[in-house]
Amino acid sequence: QPNRSAAAAAAANATGRHRQMSLDYYTKSCPQVEQLVASVTSQRFKEVPVSGPATIRLFFHDCFVEGCDASILISSKPGSKELAEKDAIENKDLRVEGFETIAKAKSLVENRCPGVVSCADILAIAARDFVHLSGGPYYQVKKGRWDGRISMATRVPPNIPRANSTIDQLLKLFNSKGLTLEDMVVLSGAHTIGFAHCEQFLSRLYDYNGMKQPDPMLDPKLLKALRMSCPHYGGNKDIVAPFDVTTPFLFDHTYYANLEARLGLLASDQALFADPRTRPVVQDLAKDKQKFFQAFGAAMEKMGLIGVKRGRKHGERRRDCSFHE
Numbered sequence: 001q002p003n004r005s006a007a008a009a010a011a012a013n014a015t016g017r018h019r020q021m022s023l024d025y026y027t028k029s030c031p032q033v034e035q036l037v038a039s040v041t042s043q044r045f046k047e048v049p050v051s052g053p054a055t056i057r058l059f060f061h062d063c064f065v066e067g068c069d070a071s072i073l074i075s076s077k078p079g080s081k082e083l084a085e086k087d088a089i090e091n092k093d094l095r096v097e098g099f100e101t102i103a104k105a106k107s108l109v110e111n112r113c114p115g116v117v118s119c120a121d122i123l124a125i126a127a128r129d130f131v132h133l134s135g136g137p138y139y140q141v142k143k144g145r146w147d148g149r150i151s152m153a154t155r156v157p158p159n160i161p162r163a164n165s166t167i168d169q170l171l172k173l174f175n176s177k178g179l180t181l182e183d184m185v186v187l188s189g190a191h192t193i194g195f196a197h198c199e200q201f202l203s204r205l206y207d208y209n210g211m212k213q214p215d216p217m218l219d220p221k222l223l224k225a226l227r228m229s230c231p232h233y234g235g236n237k238d239i240v241a242p243f244d245v246t247t248p249f250l251f252d253h254t255y256y257a258n259l260e261a262r263l264g265l266l267a268s269d270q271a272l273f274a275d276p277r278t279r280p281v282v283q284d285l286a287k288d289k290q291k292f293f294q295a296f297g298a299a300m301e302k303m304g305l306i307g308v309k310r311g312r313k314h315g316e317r318r319r320d321c322s323f324h325e
């Protein structure tokens with residue numbers, strides 16, 4: 001860009017390996033990429049609404065393992081003992097609707113701009129679109145991610161948080177990705193939409209910490225309702241409950257007010273309110289939707305820069321997101 005000063009260029013250079021990430025990365029090679037992705041996300045939002053939460057979670061699980069490089073999209077080789085990330089137990093309940101959305105967007109983009117746009121960038125754009133389509137903030141997505149060459153199921157467990165992770169464990173994990181305590185509380189606000197399977201919170205309903213009692217931090221009315229959907233033994237494994245009992249399809253800030261009212265679904269959600277380090281952030285965000293929206297956009301941008309790859313040595317350009325080039 002002609003109007004960019006030398007100082008600005010140096011400052012950009014100093015930001016290290018993200019220096020080549022930019023908003024206009026595809027301006028010459030595929031100027032319509034965001035519209036192409038948007039045409040798929042808006043259609044999917046109307047026709048298959050769970051594509052929204054599915055894709056947002058997919059992006060999170062991608063970024064936390066090997067960085068935002070579409071490693072999550074790789075299919076395991078048939079007959080091989082080495083499973084790809086998506087087949088790790090922690091990723092088993094990532095909905096197929098997320099994968100389908102990215103495959104559709106990629107094929108549309110490949111038609112118009114063959115071999116140009118990475119799957120990792122498409123995933124980042126699609127996740128942003130769904131946040132916005134669901135009523136959440138709009139934020140710009142920097143592009144220039146390359147797709148990753150590594151996707152191994154064994155790398156998943158240490159990098160993906162669990163429903164019963166403690167705040168200490170969660171903080172350690174998020175900090176290791178360059179994310180702060182505030183970022184962690186803000187990003188957890190994604191649980192304002194979407195659903196979780198009974199097994200993710202069953203022990204809270206019947207046998208919290210091996211005490212044969214429900215979690216005292218769970219609202220009695222919600223406890224009763226969740227017990228109806230999720231029996232202690234022999235329940236249907238496919239049953240899910242909404243994270244946000246009030247607005248499960250609307251991206252708003254009620255997630256935080258719900259935590260204050262003991263309506264958190266997972267132990268890890270409710271722990272954000274129980275812990276004195278994270279509680280003030282929860283209270284702050286519960287009060288102020290604009291603040292949550294602003295912070296969420298910024299935190300998603302930050303998450304979207306985790307471990308991004310550039311160039312042939314660590315990266316690749318896939319035609320089909322589920323197979324290495």
Ligand code: HEM
Nearest residue numbers: 053054056057060093161162163187190194195196197268
């Ligand atoms: C803080 C630690 C986190 C933990 C322990 C956690 C855990 C979980 C679990 C157990 C589920 C339910 C999966 C199922 O039963 O199908 C889930 C769903 C979900 N998570 Fe998280 N998560 C965390 C952070 C995040 C972040 C940072 C995001 C995105 C920015 C996110 C987005 C979602 C979404 C949108 C769903 C709903 C998916 C759907 O309905 O298909 N989560 N999470």
Ligand SMILES: [Ca+2]
Nearest residue numbers: 062065067071
């Ligand atoms: Ca990844």
Ligand SMILES: [Ca+2]
Nearest residue numbers: 192244247250
């Ligand atoms: Ca909501």
